[in-house]
Amino acid sequence: MPARRSARFFAPFFAFSIAPLFVSILALAPFAVAAAEFRAAADNAVILYDAPSTKGRKLFIVNRGYPLEVVVQVEGWTKVRDATGALSWAEAKLLDNSRNVLVRAASATLRQKPADDAPAVAEVRRDVLLELVERPAGGWVQVRHRDGSSGFLRAADVWGG
Numbered sequence: 001m002p003a004r005r006s007a008r009f010f011a012p013f014f015a016f017s018i019a020p021l022f023v024s025i026l027a028l029a030p031f032a033v034a035a036a037e038f039r040a041a042a043d044n045a046v047i048l049y050d051a052p053s054t055k056g057r058k059l060f061i062v063n064r065g066y067p068l069e070v071v072v073q074v075e076g077w078t079k080v081r082d083a084t085g086a087l088s089w090a091e092a093k094l095l096d097n098s099r100n101v102l103v104r105a106a107s108a109t110l111r112q113k114p115a116d117d118a119p120a121v122a123e124v125r126r127d128v129l130l131e132l133v134e135r136p137a138g139g140w141v142q143v144r145h146r147d148g149s150s151g152f153l154r155a156a157d158v159w160g161g
Helices: 002-033
Strands: 038-041 046-049 058-062 067-074 077-081 087-091 100-103 107-111 120-125 129-134 140-144 150-154 158-160
Touching: 067 100, 067 158, 120 150
Parallel strands: none
Antiparallel strands: 038 067, 046 058, 046 087, 067 077, 077 087, 100 129, 100 158, 107 120, 107 150, 129 140, 140 150
16 A cells, blocks of 8 residues: 555656756757857867867767867867767867768769759769858758869758858
8 A cells, every 4th residue: 555655646746846847948949949060170180089188088080071060168179979970079179160061861962053953963972071152041052072063962961061
């Protein structure tokens, strides 16, 4: 019998105690749509660590231009998210404001205009790094490849910027 009373006692307490949490999350929802801030690796080899220190464990090395989403900045270090979603730390001085994107789709068609029926310029494969020129409305991004070719890709096919 005591176990039953215990279950009845905690169930309402639990239900009422998490209700304000849901209200708080819903109240913050309008602020969740802010654009993400991105930086790019400014050096040929930027080491990503598991902690904000060169004494931390080295996790990855990214090449110049690789886009990284800024999560938080702390005293010369930036916590970043890469295209795979992994979180790590980079020295802030090794990141710059270059605007690059990484193709995340297996293959994406670079088009002359931001429309599905526009003529194709090229086919771009996964993990190709492109310079972000502009983000026009309508779910498209204007990009340029280092060989000079440029055009529009669906924003859903790229990561970064």
